[in-house]
Each structure stands twice: as C-alpha cells, then as structure tokens.
Amino acid sequence: MKNNRRNFLKVAGITGIGVAGAGILSSLANVPQPASEPEPAADPQPITDNSQSIIGLYGPWAASLNENKIPAFSFRHEKWQKVGKWKKAAKQRLLEQLAIPDIGGVPKVTLKKTYTYDGLHIEELSWQLPYGRPTDAILLKPENASGRLPAILAFHDHGGNKYFGRQKITRTSASRHPVIEDHQKEYYADLAWANEIAKRGYVVLVADAFLFSSRRVLLEDVPPQLRKGLDDSNPEDPNNIKSYNIWAAEHEHVMAKSLFSAGTTWPGVFLAEDQKALDVLCARPDVDASRIGCGGLSGGGIRTVFMGGVDPRIKCAVCMGFMTTWKDLILHKSYTHTWMSFVPSTPNDLDFPEILGLRAPLPTLVLNNIEDGLFTLSEMRESDEILAAVYKKAGAEKNYKCTFHPGIHKFDKPMQKEAFDWFDQWLKG
Template sequence: MSKQEQRHHLYALLGKLPPRDRPMTVAVVSRQETDELVIETLLLDINGRERVPAYFTRPRHQTGPFPTVLFNHSHFGQYGVGKEEFVQGRPEMQAPPYALALGRAGYAGLCIDSWCFGQRQANGEVDTFKYMLWHGQVLWGMMVYDSLRALDYLHTRPDVDSRRLATMGMSMGSTMAWWVAALDERIRVCVDLCCLTDYQALIAARGLGLHGVYYYVPDLLTHFTTAQINALISPRAHLSVAGRLDPLTPVVGLARIDQQLRTQYEQDGKADAWQLRMYETGHEETAVMRADILDFYKRWL
C-alpha cells in the first residue's frame, strides 16, 4: 500500500467527517498590536457544527509572506485554556509563549480552540465524545478535521508562505501535530513535545488512563502502530522531544518508534530529517528543549 493509500485508510478510521471541501468563512473579531506582534482574533466556520475561535499572529515589524506554524494546544485537564496557551503560555512550558517566540524568529502562527476547550468547552469532553459516538463520529476525528481545515485557511492568506508550513504542540497538541503531518503533505516540518506515545508500550505500562477519552480511535490498532502513522511524515522534517521520566511516553516505546523511523527515513534518503531527542525530565518543556526546537525550525523551515 502506498503512503497516499495509507493516508486515506487512516483518515477513514476517523468516523463520519464533514466534507473536506466544505465552504469556509472567516470573521476577524479583533486585531491588536503589541511591541512585537500583530494578533488577530478570528472566528472560523469550518465544520458546520460550531464556529472555531482562533488566534493568528505575525511579527509586527517584518514583511511577509511568513513561514507559518500551526500550533496545537495541550490538554492538562484545563478546558478553559485552549488557544490561550499559544499567546499567554502555561507553567509546563517555557517563556515566552510560543506566539512571541515564533514571532521573534520571523514566523507567523495559528492556533485554534479544539473541541471542548477554550470558547468551545460548553458541552464537555465526555458528553461530546458520547454524543459523537452515537452518531458514528469520533471526537479525535473531528479535532483532526478542524486542524486540517485550519491548514486550508492558512493557504488563503497572502501573508502566509504556504510552501513553508509547520505544525507543533505539546501533550495533546503533540499528538495532533504528528497526526496532521502524517495526513497532510503540505506540512513541511513537524515538531512534537512530550507525547510521541507507542500504543503497545502504553498498554503494557497500564497507562491508558493517563490519556483523555479524546485520544481513542475505534479499531485503530488493527490497522496502525504509532510508528506506522509517523512513517507517513517521512521524508519531511520531524523532531520529537521527550522526557525520560514522562509516564505518558514509555521509554521502551520511544526506542521502538525511533528504530522504525530511522529505517524509514534512511530508505527515503533523508536520514537526518528525523530526530528523537530525550531529556532527563518529565511531562514538561525545558529550556534546552525550547532551544533545540527553534534551532530545528531554523534549519528545516
């Protein structure tokens, strides 16, 4: 099966999704300028069910089009945070927030509120999961769909260099980054922080309860391993950073993924485009991680 056929197969596991070519509308709610950034607050009509609040940021004193990062926010059971993580940061991540860090490096960024987070938290994660399941839908599938449509939106902006798109995130956002990059070849660079989790290793470690209900896709393990999904990103650049003490990413599973991806990237003639870096920490971003991530973008984006 070709990589493109595998992408179609993986996407088909995500339940009943809206059409990918559904018409999209975007409203600019507000626009503000800081000393270093222009920040647009947006409302995207992309899925036909509920509108998607988002932030788009770009360097204030530079001229585009800009290389752009689709930033995927994390979970941490803090449903009120959502896209605010991108512009305000969070304790588990380094300062400054990624909107500013990316802006200082010359990049634009987009972050949406995922289902059940930020301004979309009214119905709750568990209730939303159950409601969607009754209707043949998968919560993770609808989350991925919104992220893919966010990429579609970036392609409509004249201030975005659509040839230089990346995606990244921590924890839940990490998982979203590698799913989106696997499914969409428009992503040039993928960076995942602290959630490249081998499913079989997680089962062996009795760690299923560490991930929210959103994480679970029916029948996924019949068809794909974590490494097989991530192999669809090759030969595009992919950096994974992980903590050796992080229970969400068992080390034995990381080693398994690393071995398989090294083989895939070597076969695709881009051995140096895949990197797994591990640090003596838990489920958090360290200063060294942040520096390594920005260096990776500088090289590959």
C-alpha cells in the same frame, strides 16, 4: 489527602482522562480544598513491575494480538518497497478508520481585533463551522513584517483544562489570567511559545481545538441532570474554572461514545477542524503556503501526529511530549490519556509512531522527556527506533530526529530552542 484532586488531575488530565477515571474524579471532587494553592504534583509514578498490566491478567493477551508482528500497513513490512505506493495505501486506510466528517469548505474568517504587543502584530480571529459556536483563534507575526512569511500552525495542549485553549500558548498583554500564568510556568518555562517562534519571523496561528475554550461544551447546552449542579455563571473565577474542568473530564467518555455512535472518531473531528485552520492559514496573503509547519505539546502532540501524518501541506512537524507505542497504552498507560487519542482498529495496520511516519520523507522532529510519567521510557525509545526505520527505508534518515530531554512532561526553554531551530532549518533554508 489535600492534594488528591490536583494530583489526579495532573496524572490523568495532562492529555485527558479515560472512562476508568470518571468515578475517581467524582469522589475526589468532594475532597476539601486547601485555602492556598498546593504545590505542583509530580508526574505519575512509573510502573516498575512490567510483569503486571493496568488491565490485569488480560494485558498479556491483549498485547499478544499484535505482538511480534509488523502491522499490515507498516512501511517496515517487506511487502512495501516503494514509499509513494505505501503512503497512498496506508494513508487511505487510516483515513477510513478516522472517519473524518465533512465540515464544508474554507470558512469565512472574521477579524475581531488587531493590535501590537511585545514586537508582534496580533489578530483575534473567528470563523463559524457548520456546528457549534464559532472557533476563536489568535494570529501572531513580527510587527512591520512584509512579504510572504513561513508559517506555523501551533497546537495548544490538553492539560486537563478545556476552559482555555489558544490562551495556553500565547500572550497578548502584560496581564494573564492566574490559571494561564500557572499553566505556562508549569509546562512552558513561563513562556508563550507561539509568541516566541513568531518573533523568529513566522506567521503563527493558534486556534481553539474541538471542545476547548470557544469550542467547549457549555453547561447550559446539556440536560440539567448532567450538569452536576454547575452553571456557566462567573466563568472567569478560578474555582469555577476548576469545577468546569473536572466536569469536562468526566464528560469525555460521553462525548467519545456519542462520536463513535455518529460514525466518526475524536481524532477524526480534531483533524477536520485543524485542517480548516490550516486552510485559513494557507489562504492568507502574508503566508508562504509552501513553507508551513505544525507542532504542539501533549494533546497538541496528538494533533501533530495526525495532521503531520495525513496532510502534505505540513512541510515540517515537531511532536512534543506525545510519542509511544500501542503496546505501552495496552499494558501501562492508557489510563493517563484522553479519549481523544484512540482510533479503533488502527493498531492492526500501523503502530502509533507510524501514523506520524506517513509524512516520510518530509522532516520530523520528536521531543521526549525522560521522566515523562505519561509513557514508559522503553516504549518511547521503541517509537524512536520505529520512526528511524521508516525514514531509513524511505531514504531520508537526515530528515528525522528524536531527542530525549531530562525532566517530566513539559516543553521547556531548551526544548523550544531545539524545536524552533528545526523549523528554521527546514522552513527558512
């Protein structure tokens, strides 16, 4: 039992946890913890009996609602022949379902600090949106760089860790918080991938996502009966960070319900805030706004799907460790994913990969892990076939690529090289 809590957080927290896991988390939080850090847990065990579903006998019925028919706004549907006409209609439909809130114009950016580290010029930035605490961000570019450079909007992961955000994929000094050190070793081959691609000649912006790090929900801001006896004191202590992350996982269904009740969606809020970060990046005098890419692992992959699919300013997109079909989520894997992933009614109009496919013919790379327990391999492959069909019909087969790497959920060094080479091909050519 000693690894139960970590195992569950690993399974359900790589990209988040749904409401079904809330009670489990509560019980696992009371399991006595070992004195030393346990060994990293494996990915979720694959479901090998495809005759069963995670919602029991209701699974086949739910899957049948859209089974064996092409969604209404899919470019694979015979009624759509011209890519421009399809994109306009399908994107408008998706935007209606996302219910993106209006959060104003380009935010005013505050430069908090500037310094150099490991050959990079680093800026610590902040901007205030109309709600919540300020968004903190880190910008990196090669030291002594001049002129307008291509740029990357880099998305951090979820990882079951809302206490941190931008810090998960950056490195700004020789010392790291132990939680970040463990995180980067586990998912990124001990590399800060935002730093690594900045060294290739990019301006890279990493902003905290909605509900992460500077944007997280503080315990002092919610009613006492929801705090589970926790508070915001000693925030940097690893044990307090673990406790906060368990609390934040349990709070996801509360936030999702409240957002739905407000007439918006979690992906819609993500997209609204990520577009403000993109506004900030495009407005910089050292950025060539015609050469901007985006990418991220896991929860960052979700954000890449929506940002890459919706915003044409993203000229190159790389989705890492988040690609499957709605069928996979219905029958097998919704329990491993966050409330941040879902937009009601969209499956009637677009399969999940087709959201990213809305960017066709703009270049797109999808990186998968063969043993990734967050998805079934068959549906990852089905997603590849769907996206390949979209790009083929758009006359842009060479602009799409999908690769399957060995191993579990990660963005390791070989995957990083492939992603960075893809960005170089399309943003530096």
